[in-house]
Amino acid sequence: MKLTVFGLTISSSWGNGHATLWRGLVRALARRGHRVTFFERDVPYYAGTRDLSEIPNGRLVLYSDWDEVRAQAERELADADVGMVTSYCPDGVAAADLVLGSRVAARVFYDLDTPVTLAKLGRGEPVGYIGPRGLGDFDLVLSYTGGAALAELRSRLGARRTATLYGHVDPEIHRPAAPQDHYRADLSYIGTYAEDRQRALEALLVEPARRMPERRFVIAGAQYPQDFPWTPNIHFVRHLGPDEHPAFYSSSRLTLNVTRAAMAAMGWCPSGRLFEATACGTPVLSDAWDGLDAFFEPGREVLVARDTAEAEAALGLSDAELGRIAAAARERTLAEHTADRRVGDLFAALDGCFTPTADIQPLGA
Incomplete structure (x- = not known):
């Protein structure tokens, strides 16, 4: 399977929690033979702290301007099975329009910052990575946060199908080491x-x-x-x-x-x-x-x-x-709580997109 992702960052772990999570997911997906193309805007504060330049069995696309990369993004989506946009993607609204207009089998939004998203909505503040139509056009909305957050994504942003995709660890990377x-x-x-x-x-x-x-x-x-x-x-x-x-x-x-x-x-x-x-x-x-x-x-x-x-x-x-x-x-x-277990959760949720009658019962729903 091929996944095309438009996210905040995978190349720099500086000042964010997205990169490490994506690295674990990508490695776990690669071990199963799946491919990921990750689009990331090349901003100075991540460029100066970059600690990853390639992803296994996939491709990292760094770009400086959305208009310059749009045609390439369309080509990547043309043969993808999953198109995904994440929270805090700098070009989230434009990327969502592209994904929603594509022919991918599963159009997905992954909110890694759900409580922050909902808190901004509650204060009447704009959420820069979500367009005016909310999330109702996506086939699946994934949330890093469970519990009441899932119901609020449905009631306040129109999400039709929700599931959790929690944090995780890659035990090949994080394991006991010699103390320093x-x-x-x-x-x-x-x-x-x-x-x-x-x-x-x-x-x-x-x-x-x-x-x-x-x-x-x-x-x-x-x-x-x-x-x-x-x-x-x-x-x-x-x-x-x-x-x-x-x-x-x-x-x-x-x-x-x-x-x-x-x-x-x-x-x-x-x-x-x-x-x-x-x-x-x-x-x-x-x-x-x-x-x-x-x-x-x-x-x-x-x-x-x-x-x-x-x-x-x-x-x-x-x-x-x-x-x-x-x-x-x-x-x-x-x-x-390993990345491999979360990939299993991801595909269980995606199966509901490929089989519309499937009923997702996420942990904490």
């Missing part, structure tokens, strides 16, 4: 700075660092402001490439997952970091949100903290207890 002293941490965190994560990040990492000066904390990510409330025992890694993630996680006694406010409020929104860390055999401390227990069992496979005291309690657990949690979570991840 410069990444060593009692509690670590990977994430691009986001204002709506700041309160939780301060409660679950910054304040514990103030109270526990003998412990070492590490934050890795982009776009952190100069006035971030650093403490002497919080160390910073400005940008961490995907190839360094396994060593980073494997150097952490415990790692933190913090969910963006809109996503946490909606629930059913597992960050890919959850799956990456657990695949590396690192225990995870997560903020709380509805649906977390559908992916990992709190207390046995993941630790949950709602405030500073609970974060401190997690840091106080013995190495043996943290090791048991990490082992249980890794087993669950490798069984249920």
